[in-house]
Amino acid sequence: MPLEFFILAGIWGACMGSFLNAVAHRRVRDRPWWGKERSACESCGHVLGVRDLFPLISWLILKGRCRYCGAKISVRYFLVELLCASMGVIIFWRWKFxxxxxxxxxxxxxxxxxxxxxxxxxxxxxxxxxxxxxxxxxxxxxxxxxxxxxxxxxxxxxxxxxxxxxxxxxxxxxxxxxxxxxxxxxxxxxxxxxxxxxxxxxxxxxxxxxxxxxxxxxxxxxxxxxxxxxxxxxxxxxxxxxxxxxxxxxxxxxxxxxxxxx
Ligand SMILES: [Zn+2]
Structure with missing residues (x-):
């Protein structure tokens, strides 16, 4: 199986992790998670742009801080994305298509x-x-x-x-x-x-x-x-x-x- 498929499985997993994190986070606060609400900084409320939302990479580049106000972004986001990327690769490695x-x-x-x-x-x-x-x-x-x-x-x-x-x-x-x-x-x-x-x-x-x-x-x-x-x-x-x-x-x-x- 070519390496590219495993990389894609990892990227897919990381994206799912980013999405599921937002869904879970909104649901426990009784906010709708299916609507058009854009992701925003929890501290300053600045709506996050595309470059802030790359799973894993954005958190690393920004060193875990908001681009706009410098507030700390929980390591939870990075860890969940990493976990889901790993799960994606493991599932694909085990079960292929x-x-x-x-x-x-x-x-x-x-x-x-x-x-x-x-x-x-x-x-x-x-x-x-x-x-x-x-x-x-x-x-x-x-x-x-x-x-x-x-x-x-x-x-x-x-x-x-x-x-x-x-x-x-x-x-x-x-x-x-x-x-x-x-x-x-x-x-x-x-x-x-x-x-x-x-x-x-x-x-x-x-x-x-x-x-x-x-x-x-x-x-x-x-x-x-x-x-x-x-x-x-x-x-x-x-x-x-x-x-x-x-x-x-x-x-x-x-x-x-x-x-x-x-
Ligand atoms: Zn902020």
Whole structure:
């Protein structure tokens, strides 16, 4: 595969990162994100021009400061664009031009959007999950009825596991996590959403232990931490390495799993 395609995948990812960042940022402030509102400096309100809006590059050239008033621009913009560029390259490297690539790209958008809003305001917005989930089911039509059914089962189980936890713990967890895993289940399908859940909880657990060891968190303190970034990371691992993990399991337990996505 020529190098140019990977560079394009990275640029596409960085642009998506820039866009999703703005969408998430506006949504948590209850501002419309779909209209004609131009991006403007948070400090001086100066409308940003084309040369201020190049993902990654503008932030680096401006050294993280507004061109017009010199106010600091959060490193968050740079980091999210870098993360999304990396995700774009990884997805394309893994899936080339395929349905799996398209499905992974939709999933990655849902993961980034909901992680950003959860991180910023502990909110997961239904439309940022349900729309990608429906898109995932539509893409699954390409794999025929069993692939759509797999997506529906994934949505039901992804949502259902968290609904059960909420029911048993009497509201100890937010509905946002349930909605997020429902939407991701539609994209990933039943087996891969379960893998994503497992990996996500493992990553969250290691993160928690690291926080305890470094003294950044203490036992018994109920800080609410956003869960979606961890679940999202688990789902991303499932989208990229799921087939290899299931192949390994097949050799161990002699059960055959259908390949992803269909
Ligand atoms: Zn400014």
């Amino acid at each position: 395929s349905w799996a690539c398209l499905l992974s790209a939709v999933g990655a958008c849902a993961i980034v959007l909901s992680s950003l809003t959860d991180f910023e305001s502990m909110d997961v917005f239904d439309e940022f999950v349900i729309f990608p989930g429906l898109l995932g089911l539509i893409i699954r039509i390409a794999g025929g009825w069993p692939a759509v059914l797999e997506g529906l089962e994934g949505a039901a189980i992804g949502w259902g596991i968290f609904a059960l936890i909420i029911f048993l713990s009497r509201g100890g967890m937010g509905w946002g996590d349930a909605v997020f895993m429902g939407g991701m289940g539609a994209i990933l399908g039943l087996k891969f959403i379960l893998l994503g859940l497992y990996v996500g909880i493992m990553i969250g657990g290691f993160w928690g232990i690291a926080m305890l060891l470094t003294g950044k968190a203490k036992w018994g303190r109920h800080d609410s931490i956003p869960l979606v970034p961890f679940l999202g990371a688990g789902c991303f691992v499932a989208m990229i390495y799921g087939p290899e993990i299931f192949q390994y399991l097949e050799k161990k337990i002699y059960i055959s799993f259908q390949v992803w996505p269909f």
